Amino acid sequence: MSQKKPRLESQDQDDHFQCPICYEDWKRKGEHRLVSLACGHLFGNSCIRRWAADSRNDSCPICQKIIKTSKIRNVLPIKLVVQDxxxxxxxxxxxxxxxxxxxxxxxxxxxxxxxxxxxxxxxxxxxxxxxxxx
The missing domain is CATH 1.10.287 (Helix Hairpins)
Structure with missing residues (x-):
């Protein structure tokens, strides 16, 4: 019997510039820089990699699609404000x-x-x- 994983609520991306895992602001560079999964959801790099490394959390915290760490992409924001x-x-x-x-x-x-x-x-x-x- 598989255990249900808690889903994190998706936030309105126009109003919030925070990682939905730790609720910290995304960074422009460094460990918590902004990254995207293949499903398109945005996270802080260190948070989503830690999430994916946990054997129980092999799917996106928002949509539950399987996470492939090779598909994690850095996001180069154009209009998005991130904290430096x-x-x-x-x-x-x-x-x-x-x-x-x-x-x-x-x-x-x-x-x-x-x-x-x-x-x-x-x-x-x-x-x-x-x-x-x-």
Whole structure:
């Protein structure tokens, strides 16, 4: 007895520019770039390949036609707006780098404060040892 596969609802393509598997915006390039199956339905490349690799999901999530990974085609959008996250990705890397630098500086500052405190203690000891009591 075969198990029924859940069908994903087809979305109005004029209003939505999202992968119907993960609901993320399609990308212009990279792992989640826009691709089409032989049946014509559009997905993010990484999502549909992961879907097809799952032995239970060998058909299109929308129309249930068999997926042939050799028939997955990149879509070069003319009018379709896809999200280009390259600038966001670049800024995110820069932010992470700056956060790392801040942590390094905070650690260096704490070490400097500790060293200063030790030097101040040594100075006080030296003063007490070399200044005669009156």
């Amino acid at each position: 996250t390259s600038q966001i990705d670049e800024l995110s890397k820069e932010l992470n780098s700056l956060k790392s630098q801040i942590k390094e500086k905070q650690n260096a500052l704490e070490l400097s404060k500790l060293a200063l405190s030790l030097c101040q203690r040594e100075l006080e000891k030296a003063k007490k040892a070399h200044i005669p009591s009156q």
